[in-house]
Amino acid sequence: MKKKKLAVWKFASCDGCQLSILDCEDELLTLAAQIEIAYFPEATKTVIEGPYDISLVEGSITTAHDAIRILEVRKNSKLLISIGACATSGGIQALRNYVKVSEYINAVYARPEYIDTLETSTAIADHVKVDYELRGCPINKYQLLEVLSSFLHGKKPSIPDHSVCLECKLNGNPCVAVSRNLPCLGPVTQAGCGALCPHYHRGCFGCYGPKENPNTEALALYLTQNVVDNHTMLRLFRNFNAASPSFSKESKNYEKQ
Amino acid sequence: MAKQHAFRTDTQGLESLFALLSDQGYAQMGPVVRDGAIMLGEINSFDELAQGYTDEQAKGHYRIKPIPTRGLFQYAVGPQSFKQYLHPPRRKLWSTHGSQEKFTIEEGNEPEKMVFWGVRSCDLEAIKILDRIFLEGAFVNKWYQQAREQLVIIAASCPVPSANCFCTSTNTGPKPESDFDIAIHEIMDHDCCYYILETGSHKGEKLIQKLRIQKVSEEELDSLERMIEKAASSMEKRFEPAEAADLLKKTLEHKHWDEVGSRCLSCANCTMVCPTCFCTSTEDITEITGEHSERWLRWDSCFNGDFSYIHGGKIRDSTRSRYRQWMTHKLSYWYEQFGTSGCVGCGRCITWCPVGIDIIEELEALAR
């Protein structure tokens, strides 16, 4: 069987999600034997022409140039998978969506004319059709392997869209919201990290974005009545998935203190 | 309690019971203090058992506090139940190797030989409910059966129920009455405590015979009775299981479901901490070469969207319908399915709901 061609693309990001591929220390060589790494500049100089069977896209769209580049990537890819919070919801850099970027640049840059940037940071799916979105800031490398393996073999990826809470309990943590009165976004955040923060005695701050059917309103109401002030609530929703629709909407309710 | 089955001992007696079971090769599970809560864990030496703690519970609230006495059981149930050992959160069902043209299947692991320490009567009843589900129906869960057959249950009566407990309503406590091997009753005597051990099975009797123990006196049995009465009368939460079962059949379209649906987060915590919730999902994990695959069982919850997914959409899309499924199943349909209520009155779902939703209060609202 001919090996499938894999390409890894980068847009505005910290590189962490694509580093996850190289972090698959135990599986990297097996993966490389199963798939042809055709384009992955972080790891190789080799560039094999498209079209590509699978494109992994990291990062968000923040420049006019990138908005065009992603169209090219789409055209060259049979299957496009966006990876990480940047690519699936605009990432931390989408915090700019809540301020006026142009004024902001003028205020900070000596030579604003050198800067090519859009007013907003947006997800890949806002620009082109995306076949699968893998969440996380950063993504979980085991989930990435699961997604790659599933697409190679025609399986539906086992990537549940339920809450962090469920994973929290599977992993044997006591709830930190209940036992420590910490603000925790676990009940409205999608699982995937292994419920790390509760295990480390802190509240979830939403790396994997909203879960299926998130009741952000009820959680925020309860937390602001019992645990935190409005400003803290606002900041909790304005993290790495600030621009995901439900977090964005909820954060706006707490903009005015 | 028949006096011939009851004996008096102290902490050392329990320690030697622990040592005895260790020698017999059991993995021993019991309450431990971890991550700021009374959790369950495998105990490798007796002093790892939670000792000198009590807890404080309310809706969406839990704290542990040290107490001056060295009591082993002076707290109510924590977030975990022994369900996690008989019906683990994740379990490999089997693995397979080959290709679609030809493959072989290999069974997963077998359960260990276990002892459960300090099983409260509500949790004991919960185990009996799991028995009905996994052993007494049309099909048998082989792994559960094996785990169950080798199990030694050391129950404990509950001296200090929490504000969320209501086992007197469900008739499941606070004193374990049967289906244990040994029951421990911890009696506080000023700052000290002693233990009344009660045997409930042949296995239990054989174990007790090997310990240095004393006869129990009438006064000691009286103290036990008083302790149980006090515990029972301290529970303020109340409901009528049979009435609830009927009520829920008639209120499937009640507008209160919308109201509770607006508060519920569909986070699944309640189902995870419940000692009788048994729902699972299966996941196939296929290795990148495509030559090996594993099939895993993991706890699932009726609060998840995928749970009711059939081609074309989720049957239960709204949180309202998920909460209704949970509550009607637990408190009503369970009777049709397994002949009892699905609730043993442990109060965990109330304590561990991050927004403090109380199943009994919701029931009361439906009744209005």
Place this chain on the structure above:
Amino acid sequence: MKNNEKTREIKLDYLARVEGEGSFYVKIKDHEVIESKLKIFEPPRFFEGFLQGRSYSEVPDITARICGICPVAYQMSSVHAMEKICGYKAVGFIDKLRRLLYCGEWIESHALHTFMLHVPDFLGYPDAIAMAKDHKDWVEKALYLKKAGNDIVNILGGREIHPINVKVGGFYRYPYPAEFKEVKERLQKAQEIAHSAAQWMATLEFPGFEFDYEFIALHNEGEYPMNHGHIVSNKGLSLEAETYEDHFSEEQQPYSTTLHTWLDGERTVFTGPLARFNINFEQLSETAKSLAREIGLYPVCKNPFKSLLVRMIEIFYACEEAVRIMDQYVFPGEIDDHVKPKAGVGRAATEAPRGILFHRYEINERGIIQNARIVAPTSHNQRIIEDDLRRLVIQFEDLNDELLTERCEQAVRNYDPCISCSTHFLKVNIERE
């Protein structure tokens, strides 16, 4: 082959095997370099802007996102700066655990860079996977090393990328010593791998290319620097993080989204492993020192290509140091590491795998950040990389374009430039005429 054209352009439009997006361009006319540019076109992400209005307690989580390769470094510089403002000093074992975390990141990052990004240049492979066809053993060992480093970060931080356990004041959760058991065994083996890898790498061919750089690194007498020390150079510089901004300035260039750092308005500096080694050789352990000597590495080493070897020495040292810290660690039990905010300004520099990483914050009495400034190692090195390219193309002018380009690439990788992080700070304080 002698190149006779008058004008020659050596360029690479997309620099591979570095983190982030960049290219370089060198223009030679009549055997003289008239332009040398390391262009970085990574889009800016405005972190310093986002930090305004956030809480002091959020910095380790937000700044970690600047760079997926060295998030620990960002967490370390940021918490130290905050703790200085709040008048808090981390007690012994917290400090040790932070050093341990840093060891993990150094091992992970250096293993990635040396074996997977840099060695392929020396051996003529496009990447480590292609290299694995002939050197499978080394690639497997590299992955083992990398994993050992990641294991440390995993235990102490929860995950290797953007770990979640570091907070202003200490850690959210302190590990039980038993959690270190397995990783300790791995590290002992990793140290042996680093030892033999250093010997192997010393046999590679290093271009004869030396220069009298101004190396800057943190320095303190007590230990090889990670979290502490004053900033010193081999040319007499010595200052505290508090006065860093009096000496270092940044300049914006039209062709790059990374700022260029100058020392005292005119000096270019060299930061990173080679600088650390040259300045802190005495602080290395005896075993690390003797390994260095064994492979012919002494301070002051002026050949930037030998950074490869220095990184192996640092991996070796970090494995040893990590085990030492774990051996001494005892579980602290219940401790109070909560830090209350105070209004003020704080600065800190720590040694990221790629060199000095400087942070400055101003917070108000509620701990809300008023402004922030971050200078990444690659900003410090940007100038010196361009200078190296200048010198290199002249020295190796005889090579054909292809080979010369490759040599240039290899030279850029000496600095392991982490482009993605270097571009997130575009705030210009001083503009040079």
Place this chain on the structure above:
Amino acid sequence: MAQESDHAEVNRQSLQRDIWLPLLYTVKEKKTENRGIVTLTLAPSAEEAIEPMEPGQFNMLYAFGIGEIPISISSLWNLQSTLVHTIQDVGAVSKAFCDLSTGDQVGVRGPYGTRWPLNKAKNKDVIILAGGVGMVPLRPLIERILNDRSRYGKLNVLFGARSPENIIFHQDIISWQADPTLNFQITVDHAYSNWRGHVGVVTYLIEEANFDPENTIAFICGPEIMMRYAVHACLDANVPTDHIFLSIERNMKCATGFCGHCQYGPFFVCKDGAVFSYPQVKIYLNIAEL
């Protein structure tokens, strides 16, 4: 609740084996029914086979490395140990089955679920109402009736498909259409100009059926909305409530009542169904999101 006896044999079998472990079967024949729908004939790869099946029952079929899904038995014509299953490609697992070739292996657990209560139809008229792949679990029932035709009264097979491309079992249809003892009617929701048959929802076909309402048994399977209408059409035609049977579909992971997914009011569709009598499910049919 369910027919207890149905489970007795299964129970004995499951005591020996872990219920989760499938038996290996080999694809002996593959027939394409229509676009995205195939019928597979499976035979045990080794000696061990599952217990004999009855109309209405289903198996859990496992595709190597892909997953496991519930699939009804689609023919019992051949009473050997072979299994006939008809599968529509709607997602990853069903697609994997559609992509199999003869000689490939699959895993099989079963049989599960209740049967169509054929004994109740003795000497009665029969209406069989199928919507789309809902015909799959009904075909073995038709086979049984035709096999013992004199035991039953008038037989009406009413089949609705979304469009001509969704029609399955062409060969059977030809023979049913030719069979004078059987009233076969087919309709499609949408059709092209060359379609000569009925157009419209399947429930209208009841008007064309031939039966004595009081003495009629109806067996229904199809999408849930279609079944709701079908039941009402039967009731409107005066078929007694307890003479109506339908097969309900829910998400299933275990098929043994352990996973909880298929709950439908007090029922586990996997063991109390999938075949239910209308009175059993009457109150639940009209409740949304139950």
